[in-house]
Amino acid sequence: MMNDELAVLRKKLDDVNLDLLALINERGKLVQEIGKVKEKQGTKRFDPVRERDMLNVIADNNQGPFQDGTLQHLFKEIFKASLELQEDDMHKALLV
């Protein structure tokens, strides 16, 4: 039946959503660790060259169906959220 087909696909999508959630948070933890190392080094957190490199790697490894530009937009949003995470940690550290 068509509705079963839709239900199966939706179940798969729900699983992928949870995998994505876990992976984005795993990425968040790594970015927090990187923030701490940079803090100790006195290095700036925002590194546009490193961001550009990561976006190029995304495009180079993209097998679709999303277009490079769409994926790069999504990753830029993830980068932005990650930088905010590091800034939150920084503020918390200052308040202690």
Next chain:
Amino acid sequence: MMNDELAVLRKKLDDVNLDLLALINERGKLVQEIGKVKEKQGTKRFDPVRERDMLNVIADNNQGPFQDGTLQHLFKEIFKASLELQEDDMHKALLV
């Protein structure tokens, strides 16, 4: 050394980026399949109730460090890109 520590963390981040890329594209393929089933059924592609449900599941399963609102923003961007993917398929089908 501090720079080795940063290099190791960055390598891990690069790996997570590639996993994310693969997973977002896997999600894209599922959404394309769902679009085709809905097309056959004559169902509307955009389903705000289903989107809201998925966003609630994200918040319910979020273990951080990202806040619920940040993750929901990122997922909304992914949903938007997915809908555009379905619309592209629709246009292509019409042009054949």
